[in-house]
Amino acid sequence: MTKKAIDTLMSIGIDIGKDTFHLVGFDSDGQLVLRKKIKRLGLLQTFDKLPRCVVGMEACLSAHFVSRCLRKLGFKPRIIPAIYVKPFIKGQKNDYNDAEAIAEAALRPNLPTVPEKSQDQLDLQALHRVRSRLVSRRTATINQIRAFLIEQGITVRKGLRALKNSFETILEQRKDEISPRMRSILFGLYGDWLWLDDRIEAVSKEIEEISQREENCINVMTIPGIGPVISTAMVAAVGTGEAFDRARDFAAWVGLVPRQHSTGGRTILGRISKRGSRYLRMLFVQAARVILMRSNRWPDFSFGEWLIRASERMNQNKLAIALANKLARMAWSILRHKTAFDAPKKCGRDWNLKPFSASKEFAID
Template identity: 40%
Template structure:
């Protein structure tokens, strides 16, 4: 297979479908292999470009193929779908991946390292535990409300549930059940705090994460997730490209030479976008204590736009600042204020 130039892989859990073609796009082979067979096949194959959809397991396969000397590329599945010809099957999907990768203007996803994937797992685990903790709190509120006990919102009241139960005459069996639910809440809260400490420790050893912490109102959770999603930032041409990948730029629907910009596109990682918007809202709450060009720009924008619009605009700005710090290997500098206090 000396003419082999490109191999498309339709990834699966146990079986993988391969489509190989030469530099002219002519099909050379189609294979259905297990995971072990596929790794042996590529180990005995001369160096070529291997393309896959960016999905579960793709980053691991990309790292393994790169170690064998191949060039591994990942494509977002939404860019592959238009190239599927006729009825859908696994071999047609593999061929469509090759067709999409052949486009000169195609955008690729950078494979993540093991450290980035591990940190991503930590974030998803923490998010899951936070959701379970919120569910437990809401259940306790609902159960108590059915017996005429209305508690204020927040986690502080849940942590002293024993004193609340002592103040009200409730059925003994209900008290036992609520105490069991409260023990589950305490366990989840301890697990979340342990993950937060682990996150801070990992961030202290990461140079990029440490520099991202210098951005105003960006904490360890947002900084570590930015480091995971962005990497060194070289896969993005400019700061706006990164902001667009997070979904913080206007969605465009233009025709006939008339530009029509709508709300933000909300593409990419919704968790990262939510964290950036939360950081911007915290910045707005403490705006009177902020200095520098960013604070001046924020104050002037608030005089003519709604606070929700300003929050999204500032989140866009924070994403651009984060990309500049990663791509240029610099640190955040507030700079002098341009508006007199």
């Protein structure tokens, strides 16, 4: 393309790859004036020669890093969810077609975009992902121990603590029934379990320390059932919540609103959509279940009357989802307006941090 054509650029779409980026740009008339493949290391050098314009990219790995780099150069980066780019793809899927679709989507002013995450948010998000992976590995290790014991004709009642408290006793009492090799395998798995416990505790402690220093987390933790894990996960995911216009939009992003299939003026609602953040949705549902376990505390909440009435007409699962939706809406409102939850009259500001903390026993362990 000629330099004159390049100077008329209005939007650029970047298809981000591991080692290479594909660029497609349009001018003010919607004509394609840029089509280029560059190396990741040549990103800044390439864009430094281009006129400042809107740059679109899909929300993916390194999108926030690329966005920050381009913003420093004077561009206007827009991070777009992949689901909103898909309708703009023409023809078969390839890197250039993807970049062209992103460039067209970037020019749509009403298209929802992903707020650019700061480095602190990415660090906090990484902590949560590490913790989630460790918890998943620990669960897999415990299940494998149970499976090997069942193969030896030994069953243990449900629960993490039940197995941990009786593990060494079982191996000692059944040493004549379990072969030396199997004993060695089981002790190795038990060692892995203890190591994972230590790692999870260390990461959880670091998350809790961050929650005590971050003002937004402190405010969100004043809501019943919400502790360090949920508050920090929410701040890491949405920052101050400015990406959403209202609380229902955030609840919809978490996936806690009914799936809609309406037509002909007739509203048809189904199960929850389960779109958006699966991790946050799981945490809010767990927080709701913690509250439902303690019905004697319901009258102390500002939403206690609603919860009591809802419990009379809903089964336990529907009630948990409805309460999770309400908790998510309240959390967004508190985060967006930088306020605290209206705690019960008989209790102080941080009444809920210990009895209702969703970070330890009732979280994702």
